[in-house]
Amino acid sequence: MKHENKRQEILTAAMRCFLRSGLKGASTAQICSEAKISPGHLYHYFESKEAIIGALSEAYLQTAAERFRSAVGGDRSVINAILSEMDMQAKGSQPAKLALMYEVFAESARNPEVAKILRTYDLSRRSVMAEVLRHGQRRGEIDPKLDPEAGATAVIGLVDAAKAMTLRASRSDLKKVQDTFKSVLTGLLRSPTQKATKSTPPFRSRP
Amino acid sequence: MKHENKRQEILTAAMRCFLRSGLKGASTAQICSEAKISPGHLYHYFESKEAIIGALSEAYLQTAAERFRSAVGGDRSVINAILSEMDMQAKGSQPAKLALMYEVFAESARNPEVAKILRTYDLSRRSVMAEVLRHGQRRGEIDPKLDPEAGATAVIGLVDAAKAMTLRASRSDLKKVQDTFKSVLTGLLRSPTQKATKSTPPFRSRP
Amino acid sequence: MKHENKRQEILTAAMRCFLRSGLKGASTAQICSEAKISPGHLYHYFESKEAIIGALSEAYLQTAAERFRSAVGGDRSVINAILSEMDMQAKGSQPAKLALMYEVFAESARNPEVAKILRTYDLSRRSVMAEVLRHGQRRGEIDPKLDPEAGATAVIGLVDAAKAMTLRASRSDLKKVQDTFKSVLTGLLRSPTQKATKSTPPFRSRP
Amino acid sequence: MKHENKRQEILTAAMRCFLRSGLKGASTAQICSEAKISPGHLYHYFESKEAIIGALSEAYLQTAAERFRSAVGGDRSVINAILSEMDMQAKGSQPAKLALMYEVFAESARNPEVAKILRTYDLSRRSVMAEVLRHGQRRGEIDPKLDPEAGATAVIGLVDAAKAMTLRASRSDLKKVQDTFKSVLTGLLRSPTQKATKSTPPFRSRP
DNA sequence: CATGAATGAGTATTCATTCAT
DNA sequence: TATGAATGAATACTCATTCAT
Numbered sequence: 001m002k003h004e005n006k007r008q009e010i011l012t013a014a015m016r017c018f019l020r021s022g023l024k025g026a027s028t029a030q031i032c033s034e035a036k037i038s039p040g041h042l043y044h045y046f047e048s049k050e051a052i053i054g055a056l057s058e059a060y061l062q063t064a065a066e067r068f069r070s071a072v073g074g075d076r077s078v079i080n081a082i083l084s085e086m087d088m089q090a091k092g093s094q095p096a097k098l099a100l101m102y103e104v105f106a107e108s109a110r111n112p113e114v115a116k117i118l119r120t121y122d123l124s125r126r127s128v129m130a131e132v133l134r135h136g137q138r139r140g141e142i143d144p145k146l147d148p149e150a151g152a153t154a155v156i157g158l159v160d161a162a163k164a165m166t167l168r169a170s171r172s173d174l175k176k177v178q179d180t181f182k183s184v185l186t187g188l189l190r191s192p193t194q195k196a197t198k199s200t201p202p203f204r205s206r207p
Numbered sequence: 208m209k210h211e212n213k214r215q216e217i218l219t220a221a222m223r224c225f226l227r228s229g230l231k232g233a234s235t236a237q238i239c240s241e242a243k244i245s246p247g248h249l250y251h252y253f254e255s256k257e258a259i260i261g262a263l264s265e266a267y268l269q270t271a272a273e274r275f276r277s278a279v280g281g282d283r284s285v286i287n288a289i290l291s292e293m294d295m296q297a298k299g300s301q302p303a304k305l306a307l308m309y310e311v312f313a314e315s316a317r318n319p320e321v322a323k324i325l326r327t328y329d330l331s332r333r334s335v336m337a338e339v340l341r342h343g344q345r346r347g348e349i350d351p352k353l354d355p356e357a358g359a360t361a362v363i364g365l366v367d368a369a370k371a372m373t374l375r376a377s378r379s380d381l382k383k384v385q386d387t388f389k390s391v392l393t394g395l396l397r398s399p400t401q402k403a404t405k406s407t408p409p410f411r412s413r414p
Numbered sequence: 415m416k417h418e419n420k421r422q423e424i425l426t427a428a429m430r431c432f433l434r435s436g437l438k439g440a441s442t443a444q445i446c447s448e449a450k451i452s453p454g455h456l457y458h459y460f461e462s463k464e465a466i467i468g469a470l471s472e473a474y475l476q477t478a479a480e481r482f483r484s485a486v487g488g489d490r491s492v493i494n495a496i497l498s499e500m501d502m503q504a505k506g507s508q509p510a511k512l513a514l515m516y517e518v519f520a521e522s523a524r525n526p527e528v529a530k531i532l533r534t535y536d537l538s539r540r541s542v543m544a545e546v547l548r549h550g551q552r553r554g555e556i557d558p559k560l561d562p563e564a565g566a567t568a569v570i571g572l573v574d575a576a577k578a579m580t581l582r583a584s585r586s587d588l589k590k591v592q593d594t595f596k597s598v599l600t601g602l603l604r605s606p607t608q609k610a611t612k613s614t615p616p617f618r619s620r621p
Numbered sequence: 622m623k624h625e626n627k628r629q630e631i632l633t634a635a636m637r638c639f640l641r642s643g644l645k646g647a648s649t650a651q652i653c654s655e656a657k658i659s660p661g662h663l664y665h666y667f668e669s670k671e672a673i674i675g676a677l678s679e680a681y682l683q684t685a686a687e688r689f690r691s692a693v694g695g696d697r698s699v700i701n702a703i704l705s706e707m708d709m710q711a712k713g714s715q716p717a718k719l720a721l722m723y724e725v726f727a728e729s730a731r732n733p734e735v736a737k738i739l740r741t742y743d744l745s746r747r748s749v750m751a752e753v754l755r756h757g758q759r760r761g762e763i764d765p766k767l768d769p770e771a772g773a774t775a776v777i778g779l780v781d782a783a784k785a786m787t788l789r790a791s792r793s794d795l796k797k798v799q800d801t802f803k804s805v806l807t808g809l810l811r812s813p814t815q816k817a818t819k820s821t822p823p824f825r826s827r828p
Numbered sequence: 829c830a831t832g833a834a835t836g837a838g839t840a841t842t843c844a845t846t847c848a849t
Numbered sequence: 850t851a852t853g854a855a856t857g858a859a860t861a862c863t864c865a866t867t868c869a870t
Binding site: 099100110 | 365
């Protein structure tokens with residue numbers, strides 16, 4: 001298992017490099033020196049730089065999925081769980097991380113292995129979200145007329161869009177933008193009973 | 208003028224290369240041979256590879272803005288105009304183009320010049336969209352309670368999210384996903400009068 | 415003569431560039447833009463960059479020779495004239511100018527044309543100096559036993575060495591070093607009558 | 622140790638290239654092929670071409686200093702030791718080496734790292750020479766009134782000037798010129814006792 | 829398991845010079 | 850006399866990868 005440990009060390013070192021310099025910007029030499037191994041030795045653990053990127057993407061996406069699963073696993077209102085997930089995604093998104101994510105997306109258009117990983121992740125993410133929505137419907141928190149699968153897609157799209165905004169909206173706009181997104185999300189999900197009593201969302205002008 | 212023409216030729220050649228190989232993947236040598244000029248001659252027209260990327264980004268974003276402005280300029284319903292813009296964005300998005308866009312986003316996190324271009328574009332896009340929403344409100348098509356600025360942000364976020372989906376959702380899911388987004392959008396914008404008579408949107412389960 | 419004028423303009427522009435960036439460091443493009451002509455047009459006036467360097471060296475050395483000739487031409491003591499020439503050379507020597515001179519020397523070891531120019535200049539400089547020394551001997555200022563030709567060489571060597579010091583000695587040492595050189599020079603040249611009454615030169619320790 | 626050996630091999634190969642083509646004239650490609658290594662491998666041993674120049678300068682100046690120190694270390698007359706050092710410097714100076722030295726001087730005006738190396742060398746050279754002069758004074762060979770520090774500067778200036786002459790004086794003049802310099806040097810250094818019995822130096826005309 | 833020497837094609841960019849107009 | 854488009858070899862340097870030890 002020593003092998004596996006070292007592999008993990010290298011992966012985290014590589015992640016630090018990728019965050020610092022980007023996917024193509026980080027060289028294997030950088031990664032090796034960050035991981036304190038010799039350049040040749042890297043290839044004892046990984047077939048190529050691409051393989052490192054693949055492994056890293058997979059690991060990252062898996063932990064992201066697990067984190068989300070546990071986040072919505074608790075007792076609290078499903079909508080609140082989703083909203084707080086959106087918050088966390090947006091707040092935990094340093095520009096470097098987002099840039100890296102975008103590079104991985106770009107990579108997926110040219111590197112089929114990465115594309116496959118990304119596809120798998122999206123499917124699992126969607127099925128988890130659909131499950132969560134069904135759970136919410138059973139508890140009467142989510143509009144029972146909402147199709148869980150399609151709703152899941154919409155939610156994920158909104159969460160990702162909110163995340164993306166952190167890179168492009170100016171810091172001062174960010175809060176407003178994210179509140180808007182939360183309102184859209186809430187409007188989309190909330191059951192009719194709750195909708196009747198809804199407060200004016202922030203993107204409405206003064207009544 | 209001859210200078211400007213050649214500059215444009217080089218830009219389109221460069222775009223072909225970037226689409227094929229990515230932002231860092233395309234070399235100046237590739238660009239030169241695609242443009243059928245000698246490697247040195249490139250620098251007669253552009254200061255650097257970065258300058259090419261900058262010019263290309265700017266041109267792309269400008270035409271995108273103009274296209275949208277003319278799309279919503281006509282007589283038809285504002286909501287329909289926005290929906291069809293979303294369609295066009297989504298349908299015109301070959302994976303390669305999207306990947307490139309993602310790379311530019313990533314670039315913007317590390318290259319302040321690109322960041323500035325992107326920021327400017329986003330602002331102009333938002334102000335145009337807000338103007339469109341106000342127009343729709345005057346015509347009674349758009350919910351008068353909607354704050355135009357925040358609404359514009361939400362719309363743009365949704366359009367971009369729909370676009371992004373084309374890279375990650377499988378082809379078979381795509382239509383459903385996009386319909387979902389359109390419904391969310393319609394729900395967000397439509398005036399109460401129209402909302403009363405709304406048809407069941409596609410992301411509702413069969414009643 | 416318009417041709418000749420433009421040629422001169424280009425030469426002075428080139429000199430500015432060479433001073434700024436060095437002999438190999440200055441590009442023909444830089445020179446052209448400094449001279450406000452097109453890159454092609456440069457070759458209407460000069461066969462090559464080397465030819466510019468050659469012309470520039472020749473012009474510079476000629477004016478240097480003329481300046482010296484007129485400096486020692488006056489009425490004052492020959493030794494003082496030489497000492498003040500040494501001062502002027504040393505003080506007028508910005509690092510950039512000296513560096514350029516060194517580069518020309520280096521060039522002369524590889525470029526026969528420059529070597530020839532330099533050789534010619536040295537010979538003329540030496541013959542002028544020898545003439546000056548003979549003049550001083552006639553006036554009883556210079557040791558009559560000094561061989562004018564060999565003495566001229568020694569003087570020139572000392573003047574050049576003093577000049578060279580400005581690039582390498584720290585600013586605080588410079589005055590002392592140059593005084594030393596002046597003393598050596600004076601000791602070498604002064605007639606015995608004057609030597610009998612000489613003041614202790616600065617490079618003697620306290621008696 | 623193998624690393625250090627290879628480093629040295631590369632340095633000598635680089636020196637051959639620099640002597641042949643000059644500091645800017647020699648390309649890293651030339652150096653690599655002279656050292657029989659691949660172009661990339663050079664950077665395993667040196668950070669940059671500049672670093673090679675720096676290492677080379679330092680090594681050269683150090684051995685020069687050591688050589689001189691041992692030359693004056695023996696039993697013989699201090700003045701003779703200095704004169705023979707002058708001879709060696711002058712005779713060992715192929716034009717190519719001198720040209721290179723000049724280029725390094727020029728470089729020092731634009732490259733602070735080279736300037737620092739040069740400055741250090743000059744200081745150490747001066748302090749060694751001053752020590753030698755003091756030694757000569759103790760042995761009654763050198764004029765006790767001479768200030769060792771200033772005298773050292775003068776001596777070094779003369780030695781360098783003599784060296785410089787080899788590049789510019791025609792071969793036939795060279796001996797005469799160097800004899801002149803030796804006489805100047807001897808006159809500067811010799812103690813009064815010896816001066817009383819001095820032979821007519823070569824730069825005096827026949828009496 | 830580990831090193832680090834070695835590769836060689838590849839990188840963006842520069843340059844003196846030529847040529848058509 | 851003048852332009853500036855065009856060249857293409859050259860520049861210093863980087864990189865993912867291989868291999869002998």
